Amino acid sequence: MLELRSYVGGKWVAGQGARQALVNPATEAPIASASSEGVDLGAALEYARKTGGPALRALSFAARGALLKAIADAMQEARDELIELGISNGGNTRSDAKFDVDGAIGTLLAYAETGTSLGTTKILLDGEGIQLGRSPRFHGQHILTPRRGVAVHINAFNFPAWGFAEKAAVALLAGMPVLSKPATSSAMVAHRIVELIVEGKLLPEGALQFLAGAARDLVERLGAQDVLAFTGSGDTGERIRAQPNVIRNSVRVNVEADSLNAAVLGPDVAPRSDMYELFLKEVVRDMTQKAGQKCTAIRRVIVPAQVAQEVKSDLAELLAVIKVGDPADEDTKMGPLATASQLAEARGGIEQLGGKIVFGSAGKILEKGFFISPVLIEGPGPVVHEREVFGPIASLIAYSDNPGEIVARGNGGLVCSIHSEDPAFIEHTVAEVAPWHGRIYLGHPKVELSPGPGTVLPQLVHGGPGRAGGGEELGGPRGLAFYLQRTALEGARPVIAKITGAKQP
């Protein structure tokens, strides 16, 4: 059985003490173990700050972009192996595992390209120069420089490759060294990626460290120049932000947490129309892809009252053909949940949502493994706007006039989708829901290759206000800002011109 190790201080280090078992969620068979006990976290953080940071800052954006390209290439070469790990350790179907690995590679390549376009500079200009006085000599220019600390990344279990890559790509390109901690239960994919990077010497020493096992007191060790990006539950996000050192040192924290993503069907959309069929297809994909374990998955299906019965029976019909089973089997369409505790959480959530189950059940469907069927709920209680049930579970909610108001009850989310061809309805609903969301997906049957609302694109921001954690990641060059300090330079124009000779982001 594989013992996952941590990569810190330029060495692979085995943890001590009790080890956490990693299992195949389809069979419950243990396949690896991990422990972070005994790993010197303070030394790892200092190694990043003292060795990794200077090495990255010595490189231009273009050079850092080239490092990302090399990581993407190495992952591409090991793609099949990574996909197999996603199937066995993540309970992913082959298609789900590809989604994760290809998402990671695509994000690395997108930021590699951003690096190329930023060029050989090491300092970024933010906006134009500003004349501050009557004379043009008195001048201002905002610049962006990498923070001198370490970027700690705490990732969720659901996207071991993509979650790792989307955070690491942006931090490394910005010039900050990374200490990446995956969720232990599904850490095998990220562990293998880090092995590839270390074996290939793809990054300068100290630029990337990896912690297998519990985070222990990692967060309590962060200071004013460090940053922390966290993806996971709202409860853990709250605990991180309440840490006294985080508050006292103004540690920059990005939280991407719970989200009750809504899909809104416009009143103009007739059943059987292309837009209607697209809507159904996207709801079913979001409910079942990764067994609904996506932070962006649709949880609330908000449809006009007059078509609610039709939507219900159509969704039930489409869900009925989703074969649930071992993702190692070719014809399986949906795998198990990731862990026993996720399964228990999902079952508890279904009970708490109330309403009437109109498709599936919370019950046991296979002898072994953390399986659950897709579940569609009609008429849930008001808790549907509060509790994220992280699995293949969605609730159907009928509206009579203003769906935007219902969407907003979720108190902030990552993404909301709108399917309509009525420009006035779209415009009104966008205005209603935009302040509550990081992204709005406008379904359109004629947009080729559109990946649906559940897919995070590196070019667009990912995050959301309120319940979703108030954070923001990605968004092309925007994502770099989290790892950079903006500083206004104020003084004589020729002096400032001498310091900055750099491209704008």
Add this chain to the structure above:
Amino acid sequence: MLELRSYVGGKWVAGQGARQALVNPATEAPIASASSEGVDLGAALEYARKTGGPALRALSFAARGALLKAIADAMQEARDELIELGISNGGNTRSDAKFDVDGAIGTLLAYAETGTSLGTTKILLDGEGIQLGRSPRFHGQHILTPRRGVAVHINAFNFPAWGFAEKAAVALLAGMPVLSKPATSSAMVAHRIVELIVEGKLLPEGALQFLAGAARDLVERLGAQDVLAFTGSGDTGERIRAQPNVIRNSVRVNVEADSLNAAVLGPDVAPRSDMYELFLKEVVRDMTQKAGQKCTAIRRVIVPAQVAQEVKSDLAELLAVIKVGDPADEDTKMGPLATASQLAEARGGIEQLGGKIVFGSAGKILEKGFFISPVLIEGPGPVVHEREVFGPIASLIAYSDNPGEIVARGNGGLVCSIHSEDPAFIEHTVAEVAPWHGRIYLGHPKVELSPGPGTVLPQLVHGGPGRAGGGEELGGPRGLAFYLQRTALEGARPVIAKITGAKQP
């Protein structure tokens, strides 16, 4: 004696219960009183959200900018009256009071102009449109929309006009209603400004409310669409950010707190040179303007060891001519501290700093009033990098090679100034200190009208990492972002083009 009232729900409301006395800090005579007890804070917040927000959002940026212009004009008309209130309630010299009032007017006018330049749109585009797929039909566009909550502003005692205006201008221009709470001790100036706005009906109802007296449970009432901008002590900033509802709802909080601003003299600067004289002048101005009660004031004077003795005697000579006394007297150059507790804090701070007092003393200098002399300390203890002493107190620190490393010990600040004519030294020091600061001021004797490092300009960001609170205000249009939600629109290009028809910020 004037009883300050709160302006909430479209009415002036007197507080109940025990009232806090506002005094003239030069004479200790009570001149007004305030209490917020009995003011319905929940109703005030709802009034902002339900009445003020929609009214502001119905206006274009240009129209909101015009409102700011009208406020600036009203303040300009009442300038003498406001200055008199600054003298009597703030202990400001006439010059200090002008600095505050004119800073407020200048900031309002700067954002009025930003409003004009953003034009008649109500929705801001963030960046260019992005082609997301192989086909240009699949399109992304980031937009910025005003948050649907209320902007709570908690201001410091030192700039009752400017502090009010710099926050209110940006929030109102962004389209968010404001509830402004000044520090009670010096609230008379802000109270009068709000009276001018109400009397002149310069803003839509609900767009601006005002709380005289304690904040009570104001912070505990904020939700996911509200924002809070706070200027004041680091301790209070920490308490605000630790509030469970603030953490749970991801309430956006901007904290501008303690800062051990440093002034660095380059090793190339010869005593008696123009650059040297400018450096001395700016240190003395920052120490004594507003009796050193500026968040941006220089606390650490970092000079080459070989000129430290010369700098010390030159500063002592310049400080000796600063006449401390009642700011109502024409020849007074420095007034008292704002309150008895500020005076006690400053005295305690001087003691804690250690080292040798080479100018002034912590002792009593006048029979009545909260007066203290300027104090220059040589060779302070390491606490000089931790404790902000909020008064006319600075410490002289000699360096032999890398002043940037000493500056960084402050753990994050608002502004650092560098006086040098050696491009290599400037470039190196900027690189060292930029990640720790929101602003770097490059002194240059030939830059006409340069206001020194202690002046906050609306065009440049104001804030800093770490100890300074990790926040950012102003910076021209950048400041609007705090009050806006960024949302990525993803979909068919023609649909997105229809929704957005707006100018870029």
